Amino acid sequence: MIQITLIGSGNVAQHLLLAFNKNPDIEVVQVFSRKLESVSHLISIDKITDRFDDLAEADIYIIAVTDDAIVEVSSQLPFKNRLVVHTSGSASMENLNDNNRKGVFYPLQTFTKGKEVDFKTIPICIESQFNDDYNILKKVADSISDKVFMINSEQRKSLHVSAVFVNNFVNHLYAIGNAICDENQVPFEILQPLIKETADKIMSLSPNEAQTGPAKRNDKTTIESHLNFLSDENHKNIYKLLTQSIQDNGKKL
Numbered sequence: 001m002i003q004i005t006l007i008g009s010g011n012v013a014q015h016l017l018l019a020f021n022k023n024p025d026i027e028v029v030q031v032f033s034r035k036l037e038s039v040s041h042l043i044s045i046d047k048i049t050d051r052f053d054d055l056a057e058a059d060i061y062i063i064a065v066t067d068d069a070i071v072e073v074s075s076q077l078p079f080k081n082r083l084v085v086h087t088s089g090s091a092s093m094e095n096l097n098d099n100n101r102k103g104v105f106y107p108l109q110t111f112t113k114g115k116e117v118d119f120k121t122i123p124i125c126i127e128s129q130f131n132d133d134y135n136i137l138k139k140v141a142d143s144i145s146d147k148v149f150m151i152n153s154e155q156r157k158s159l160h161v162s163a164v165f166v167n168n169f170v171n172h173l174y175a176i177g178n179a180i181c182d183e184n185q186v187p188f189e190i191l192q193p194l195i196k197e198t199a200d201k202i203m204s205l206s207p208n209e210a211q212t213g214p215a216k217r218n219d220k221t222t223i224e225s226h227l228n229f230l231s232d233e234n235h236k237n238i239y240k241l242l243t244q245s246i247q248d249n250g251k252k253l
């Protein structure tokens, strides 16, 4: 039985807690939360603490707090030489305090409290200072996910930057599309099958192979008429920049 303490009670901590609770090989011994009520629906109240001094012994301490608080929280832990990991995509493993053995347990998915996920399909990127710790992190990751990767801090940063492009930026482009539909009284749902197919296509083709549209075809008349149609300067600039990027990418191939 691997004993885990979760530090934090936000999106990631709650999803990890749900996944660990379903696993007979893992026991969540404690959750540190500044607001006791945040996780009281997921674990009994006597296992929740808001005092670092009350933290009991565990095999792994998973710090799932905001990126900016990782340094501060890891330096407040009142013990030494235990395995302490964070869950961030962008923070280096070195951000953790030297008092303890360091590691990373980064689940690469977008989590929101209350929105169910299937952990088995979520890639977990792990890293550790010491080999023995890697083995225990791998055991925990394997027990909740079918996709576990050994990824160092630099590689993790590159994944995180890529994730901003493929998730946050793409979603923002959906928001722009939605706004343009609204301005022209067209239901956004007409575009939903296209959005689905675009995402499905890159499961079997590379994104460059899957690219279509006026920029890829260098359809100058259409591009010009789209730019004339757009009234928002910001949307015009994004359209121009992405058109240029698609065309530059085409030249490189």
Ligand SMILES: NC(=O)c1ccc[n+]([C@@H]2O[C@H](COP(=O)([O-])OP(=O)(O)OC[C@H]3O[C@@H](n4cnc5c(N)ncnc54)[C@H](OP(=O)(O)O)[C@@H]3O)[C@@H](O)[C@H]2O)c1
Residues within 6 Å of the ligand: 008, 009, 010, 011, 012, 013, 033, 034, 035, 038, 064, 065, 066, 067, 069, 072, 073, 087, 088, 089, 090, 106, 107, 108, 109, 110, 111, 112
């Ligand atoms: N959300 C995602 O999709 C996602 C995916 C993968 C990895 N991550 C990473 O996972 C970590 C947690 O993200 P999240 O989305 O779960 O964040 P979140 O929902 O905003 O929750 C943050 C947690 O950190 C606690 N916290 C903040 N500052 C603290 C401090 N100084 N001392 C103690 N606790 C503090 C908050 O406590 P209070 O409630 O008391 O403020 C809250 O429990 C981050 O490193 C993030 O990069 C997030």
